[in-house]
């Protein structure tokens with residue numbers, strides 16, 4: 101009686117430890133090894149092994165072995181008939197000597213006999229074979245009792261659950277990787293589509309070739325200097341690429357007029373932000389504010405912009421960024437009725453209109469990004485590629501940028517730049 105009680109306590113202890121092992125997901129191999137040792141140790145079994153089942157290869161691959169020796173096969177194959185029988189059998193231990201009718205036992209008969217494998221427990225979890233546990237003879241030479249078989253059944257269930265959990269995790273990881281890849285593909289497709297659209301918009305205006313693409317790139321520079329995340333930067337770039345999409349519906353003769361357009365034509369042209377918004381709104385963008393950037397990129401902080409004459413805080417932030425990028429490109433590229441303005445004039449314009457047309461903090465980060473590229477020789481020559489080397493290295497541009505920065509944010513430690 102006392103002996104039985106002790107055995108029971110010992111077994112429960114081993115089961116509790118096994119449960120703990122199974123819940124430790126960090127080292128799967130170690131968990132299986134420890135579980136096997138606990139199982140063998142608690143019932144005094146000499147040899148054993150745990151194999152994991154691969155449905156695709158119909159193979160049982162050994163994860164942990166003890167006492168089976170080097171010659172024991174590390175991979176065992178199951179045929180359809182074996183699989184069916186194992187599934188019907190469930191977690192009940194199979195006597196090797198009684199199961200020779202199955203191909204599996206006939207094929208590996210020699211190996212099982214050599215190592216005195218007496219029991220094989222199919223690990224069937226939620227109607228699926230996840231592996232098997234092989235058990236050799238007991239150290240005391242006694243046959244397995246009904247009580248032993250119950251213990252084996254309970255402990256191998258734990259091991260089976262551990263393997264099933266691991267399989268699930270591997271599958272989830274695989275799906276996550278696949279989803280990420282699909283998402284990346286979609287993102288690339290979206291980006292390519294946006295760029296194709298930008299090119300189509302720019303094609304309509306023969307005088308401002310590449311404008312939308314450049315506005316996208318300037319918007320990207322501003323967002324990067326603001327320290328935004330990669331996703332936010334991408335969103336702002338998309339907003340820049342598509343800000344003038346509404347121009348696709350404006351008469352080409354108005355857009356390509358070699359002269360200043362009249363009031364009626366201006367009214368027509370000025371409809372493009374709202375039309376752009378209408379075009380972009382039904383599209384599901386990965387970034388929420390893209391349509392708003394199209395609608396409000398001609399608004400001004402002082403309320404003198406269009407279409408809604410919004411003031412400062414009423415204007416979506418993304419539209420403020422695109423507005424600055426748009427105006428900067430307009431000033432730094434040739435137009436039919438005027439040449440590009442020199443760099444110092446453009447910087448002066450930004451400074452003068454900071455707080456009126458443009459958000460001051462955005463002018464600051466824009467000038468700072470430009471100054472950094474010129475003075476610190478940053479790796480990516482974004483401004484140089486967009487404006488040309490000569491333009492960017494015009495005489496006086498560095499002190500001009502420093503002055504503008506100090507003036508706009510004289511007390512900010514972030515933007516204060518020593519004037520050399």
Ligand SMILES: [Fe+2]
Nearest residue numbers: 343344397398
């Ligand atoms: Fe525009």
